[in-house]
Amino acid sequence: MPDLKSLETFFWVATLGSFRGAALKLNTTQPAVSQRIALLEREFGFKLLHREKRVATPTPRGRAALGYAEKLLGLRSEMLARVAEPSSLTGVVRLGVAETIVHTWLTPFIRRVDRTYPNLALEIEVDISPNLRDRLLAQEIDLAFLIGPPSAPSVHSRPLCNYPVTFIASPRIKWPRTPVPIEDLARHPIITFARNTQPYVAVRSLFNRPDLPSVRLHASASLATVIHMALDGLGIAVIPPAIVGRELDQRKLCIIETTVPPWDIAFVASWLAAPDTRAAESLAQIAIAIAGEDGAGRLERIANRQSRRRSQFKAGSR
Amino acid sequence: MPDLKSLETFFWVATLGSFRGAALKLNTTQPAVSQRIALLEREFGFKLLHREKRVATPTPRGRAALGYAEKLLGLRSEMLARVAEPSSLTGVVRLGVAETIVHTWLTPFIRRVDRTYPNLALEIEVDISPNLRDRLLAQEIDLAFLIGPPSAPSVHSRPLCNYPVTFIASPRIKWPRTPVPIEDLARHPIITFARNTQPYVAVRSLFNRPDLPSVRLHASASLATVIHMALDGLGIAVIPPAIVGRELDQRKLCIIETTVPPWDIAFVASWLAAPDTRAAESLAQIAIAIAGEDGAGRLERIANRQSRRRSQFKAGSR
DNA sequence: AGAGGTTACGGGCAGCGTAAGGATC
DNA sequence: GATCCTTACGCTGCCCGTAACCTCT
Numbered sequence: 001m002p003d004l005k006s007l008e009t010f011f012w013v014a015t016l017g018s019f020r021g022a023a024l025k026l027n028t029t030q031p032a033v034s035q036r037i038a039l040l041e042r043e044f045g046f047k048l049l050h051r052e053k054r055v056a057t058p059t060p061r062g063r064a065a066l067g068y069a070e071k072l073l074g075l076r077s078e079m080l081a082r083v084a085e086p087s088s089l090t091g092v093v094r095l096g097v098a099e100t101i102v103h104t105w106l107t108p109f110i111r112r113v114d115r116t117y118p119n120l121a122l123e124i125e126v127d128i129s130p131n132l133r134d135r136l137l138a139q140e141i142d143l144a145f146l147i148g149p150p151s152a153p154s155v156h157s158r159p160l161c162n163y164p165v166t167f168i169a170s171p172r173i174k175w176p177r178t179p180v181p182i183e184d185l186a187r188h189p190i191i192t193f194a195r196n197t198q199p200y201v202a203v204r205s206l207f208n209r210p211d212l213p214s215v216r217l218h219a220s221a222s223l224a225t226v227i228h229m230a231l232d233g234l235g236i237a238v239i240p241p242a243i244v245g246r247e248l249d250q251r252k253l254c255i256i257e258t259t260v261p262p263w264d265i266a267f268v269a270s271w272l273a274a275p276d277t278r279a280a281e282s283l284a285q286i287a288i289a290i291a292g293e294d295g296a297g298r299l300e301r302i303a304n305r306q307s308r309r310r311s312q313f314k315a316g317s318r
Numbered sequence: 319m320p321d322l323k324s325l326e327t328f329f330w331v332a333t334l335g336s337f338r339g340a341a342l343k344l345n346t347t348q349p350a351v352s353q354r355i356a357l358l359e360r361e362f363g364f365k366l367l368h369r370e371k372r373v374a375t376p377t378p379r380g381r382a383a384l385g386y387a388e389k390l391l392g393l394r395s396e397m398l399a400r401v402a403e404p405s406s407l408t409g410v411v412r413l414g415v416a417e418t419i420v421h422t423w424l425t426p427f428i429r430r431v432d433r434t435y436p437n438l439a440l441e442i443e444v445d446i447s448p449n450l451r452d453r454l455l456a457q458e459i460d461l462a463f464l465i466g467p468p469s470a471p472s473v474h475s476r477p478l479c480n481y482p483v484t485f486i487a488s489p490r491i492k493w494p495r496t497p498v499p500i501e502d503l504a505r506h507p508i509i510t511f512a513r514n515t516q517p518y519v520a521v522r523s524l525f526n527r528p529d530l531p532s533v534r535l536h537a538s539a540s541l542a543t544v545i546h547m548a549l550d551g552l553g554i555a556v557i558p559p560a561i562v563g564r565e566l567d568q569r570k571l572c573i574i575e576t577t578v579p580p581w582d583i584a585f586v587a588s589w590l591a592a593p594d595t596r597a598a599e600s601l602a603q604i605a606i607a608i609a610g611e612d613g614a615g616r617l618e619r620i621a622n623r624q625s626r627r628r629s630q631f632k633a634g635s636r
Numbered sequence: 637a638g639a640g641g642t643t644a645c646g647g648g649c650a651g652c653g654t655a656a657g658g659a660t661c
Numbered sequence: 662g663a664t665c666c667t668t669a670c671g672c673t674g675c676c677c678g679t680a681a682c683c684t685c686t
Contacts, residue, residue: 004319068401079320647676
């Protein structure tokens with residue numbers, strides 16, 4: 001009798017057109033996928049998939065079976081969503097996060113996930129948003145917290161938080177009290193996110209003006225490196241203040257008031273449409289809550305800092 | 319993630335109200351059932367069944383889950399019926415047969431099942447029809463070939479064959495050429511099916527008349543014994559001639575012409591309504607075909623025998 | 637006391653991962 | 662030759678069955 005695990009495997013092979021892809025999606029090896037499909041074909045008594053071509057395609061009868069498989073998976077998923085205890089969420093969710101999140105609210109997020117879903121394991125990967133997008137589309141991660149809605153078909157997204165991007169530098173670099181014009185900023189090396197990222201492109205185009213001297217732009221895929229460089233006075237970091245809250249507190253870094261119009265980078269939680277998105281949606285829900293609380297807390301704290309009032313420091317962060 | 323095996327187990331426990339019953343139905347042990355239910359309850363995060371009472375009853379949330387389980391099982395069953403190769407029928411079917419069937423067309427039936435469904439194993443039990451009926455209702459067998467439709471809710475039945483019941487005795491007992499009246503028959507011991515069977519009751523009421531001497535009625539649960547007794551001249555067997563075709567051929571037994579109006583016993587294939595009756599229905603289909611062919615062949619042969627024409631002996635039996 | 641469910645434990649086997657072997661572009 | 666699927670093989674871990682225990686009527 002065909003079991004749901006095999007049918008699920010069949011569904012993903014048919015959907016992704018690839019045994020290998022299904023194996024990645026299902027967190028297993030490719031031979032395991034082969035074996036499950038072979039089992040299913042033995043149980044049904046006929047070939048479900050054409051393997052000759054580059055992409056695996058269901059046979060005509062395979063297509064009929066596929067319809068039933070989808071219904072079955074959908075029904076199981078609906079059953080779990082409707083009647084199962086939320087805390088019964090189990091297994092492994094592969095989560096991709098942009099590094100900004102690591103430096104802001106990832107830890108409280110994980111803590112709450114651990115409390116809410118004690119049987120759920122997270123596999124966390126940190127990468128830049130474009131790579132996360134690719135890995136999401138390749139089914140290699142189940143959920144991503146990244147910049148901007150990755151506009152692709154069948155990607156579901158929910159907004160998490162907006163972070164203003166500011167110019168931040170070591171206090172060793174002295175500035176006038178008045179807002180600094182972009183020309184003065186451009187005299188220093190600019191340190192920001194990795195190439196190919198949205199903030200990098202924004203910064204590049206900001207300084208890519210005929211009337212400005214060509215700027216030295218340091219891009220790093222590691223935010224920790226960016227922060228380090230800024231701490232060492234190597235240049236001006238163009239990053240959200242939220243990720244260097246402690247350094248701002250300790251006055252090791254300062255926000256530079258400028259004439260440049262501020263802009264935000266928007267983070268979203270994204271996951272692919274699939275028969276069972278219960279885990280992804282539940283985690284996104286938590287992320288939305290945490291990011292909201294944290295964002296509020298952070299903003300408050302930053303406001304406090306800038307007005308030099310240190311009292312009630314941690315209010316709102318619980 | 320709940321799998322269909324556990325859900326099927328849950329379905330049967332809920333339906334039969336008993337872990338033990340489900341274990342019998344599913345051809346496994348009771349601890350295995352316990353374990354599957356426990357697994358399911360861990361996966362769902364709540365108790366599915368009340369065990370306090372004599373009969374296991376679904377909890378309210380268990381009832382919701384049960385609805386989904388039924389849908390899932392029905393869907394899988396439909397999928398298999400619609401798209402699976404018939405020869406892919408696999409597993410074990412527990413078949414109960416009345417002994418008359420053993421002596422008539424069970425062997426050709428098994429042969430054809432072996433050919434048609436090479437991956438299907440039969441577990442055959444021979445018993446009298448009332449016991450088969452009980453075992454069917456207790457879910458201990460999946461399919462039964464027995465006498466008369468066992469009128470019970472949710473039992474599906476299809477007619478297989480009708481066998482006339484005749485008086486058969488050793489040629490040692492001499493009879494006049496004319497049809498024998500019941501009074502003369504009653505002087506000999508009567509040998510027939512076991513107590514509680516329909517033929518036994520019929521024979522008993524036939525001879526239970528005030529004007530007849532009380533008859534000696536030998537009942538045997540073993541048809542082979544009945545035949546043996548008749549061959550040894552111990553009395554008159556009241557059985558369908560179909561089961562002693564060879565002995566009639568070899569003139570070791572003869573049909574006694576009587577004034578008693580002949581009557582038939584009707585055999586049917588019966589199985590219980592369930593989420594997956596594919597195997598039972600497929601086997602019933604074969605049984606209907608075989609019983610029809612065999613019945614035709616037998617009747618022809620018997621006619622031939624009685625008219626002493628031995629030619630074309632095996633015609634129609636293929 | 638007996639029927640029915642749970643718990644404990646040992647063994648068998650299904651299914652996994654590693655690694656090598658084809659096939660197809 | 663690279664990519665993808667299949668086959669081979671050893672191993673782990675799950676699940677089953679046996680048996681003892683527990684709990685109700």
